[in-house]
Amino acid sequence: MAKPKKTSAKRSTGLARSYPYYLANTAVAANTDLEVLDKYSGKVATRVAMGDAAAIRKAIVAAHRARDAMAAFTPDRRRDVLEYCVRRFGERAEELALALCIEAGKPIKDARGEVTRLIDTFRIAAGEATRVEGETVELQISQRSRGYRGLVKRVPIGACSFITPFNFPLNLVAHKVAPAIAAGCPFVLKPAAKTPVGALIIGEILAETDLPPGAFSVIPCSNDDAAALTEDERIALLSFTGGLVGWDLKARAGKKKVTLELGGNAACIVDADPGASLDHVVERIVFGAYYQSGQSCIGVQRIYAHADIHDALRRKLKKATAALRTGDPRDERTFIGPVIDSDAADRIERWIAAARKGGAKLLAGGRREGNLIPATLLEKVPHDAELYRKEVFGPVALLEPVPDFDTAIARTNDSDFGLQAGVFTGNLAHAMRAWDRIEAGAVVVGDVPSFRVDNMPYGGVKDSGIGREGVRYAIRDMTEDRLLVIRDPV
Incomplete structure (x- = not known):
């Protein structure tokens, strides 16, 4: 050389x-x-x-x-x-x-x-x-x-x-x-x-x-x-x-x-028995949804929580999301930096506003400052909203309760995208069912869809x-x- x-x-x-x-x-x-x-x-x-x-x-x-x-x-x-x-x-x-x-x-x-x-x-x-x-x-x-x-x-x-x-x-x-x-x-x-x-x-x-x-x-x-x-x-x-x-x-x-x-709008399922403590699940979901300022193709966008644990998960997620620090990316304490430009910030802000106008409720998140968008968590987002249907590519996640595991799989598949999906479950049959039925390039059991190791096959289906x-x-x-x-x- x-x-x-x-x-x-x-x-x-x-x-x-x-x-x-x-x-x-x-x-x-x-x-x-x-x-x-x-x-x-x-x-x-x-x-x-x-x-x-x-x-x-x-x-x-x-x-x-x-x-x-x-x-x-x-x-x-x-x-x-x-x-x-x-x-x-x-x-x-x-x-x-x-x-x-x-x-x-x-x-x-x-x-x-x-x-x-x-x-x-x-x-x-x-x-x-x-x-x-x-x-x-x-x-x-x-x-x-x-x-x-x-x-x-x-x-x-x-x-x-x-x-x-x-x-x-x-x-x-x-x-x-x-x-x-x-x-x-x-x-x-x-x-x-x-x-x-x-x-x-x-x-x-x-x-x-x-x-x-x-x-x-x-x-x-x-x-x-x-x-x-x-x-x-x-x-x-x-x-x-x-x-x-x-x-x-x-x-x-x-x-x-x-x-x-x-790209994608990755889903993460949290089963009635998530196979881990809710604190651990929340830690991983917060990472998956908001790391890289949400600008990841496999970032957590849609969270489907079994009705039995939804309320407890909601409380913990809301608190953890609100605690994330937004600011100068050179500061070692910063978790969320700016999105790439003002056009991206405008679009994300517009999609959030449209979802809220359609009935969505804001659980965490504040006012945009320039290209900084704080970690945002919403619930009751209409399924026809752009925030639900498209790839948000920003620090935004949507929480929704589901009555059972099969409904969670169906909601996960209700997407034009299929890159990766995450599943928290302690039920082996549910894990295998997710692998069989979820329409995605990868199903990650016990963690968020944002997990990637650089020697694994990575890619998606559909759009x-x-x-x-x-x-x-x-x-x-x-x-x-x-x-x-x-x-x-x-």
């Missing part, structure tokens, strides 16, 4: 004055057109080079040309690159956390946790890089195929395009970039324009490695300029994480493989998307079977 490059001088904010983008492994300080705001103060924190359609086309050409070199870049060398990244992320962990805190408004404790997950994801990928294995196929199944042998290996699919959202600017990038390197796929990444800095630091570290020329590009750009990432036929796979616009991208993607993670992440499962999508048939000499 090359020696680490000297990083740009940091201002008092902890960020460099500007950041280049990376085109075909090379830093390009093309401009400083993209302003990145401190999401708490609203002030410009740094500036980032912004790519255009021409830069995206050049990156695609470079990735396409790098296919053979990346395929020939042996698994041990891919592993070494990933392990180098693990070490460098560790060395720059506090810088990465602070950048995340500033550009995303993420409370510093959550930011440090995301850096840990970034490191975990690359470490997992390093292990998987030398385990992309094939199989033998027994072809001698009849007289006509006697003497034939079959061998299957996994080969890289080719150039990939990745589009990531603002809410996990490190880990959601990691879940695309690390498997691509492990699989031997060159890629072009478009990070979210609101939170590009973390991805560009990842690009800076990748540029220190001996990845083949053209193996990666990291380019913030407008959605219009990014059209080729979806439409260019030289791209073999598009992986998109974000909103329901993903379905439109899939329609425009042509023949390429597409994987989508498009939540198609395909699975989790390093080994992403590698599966980024590789394809190639069969060798050998006939014995006659």
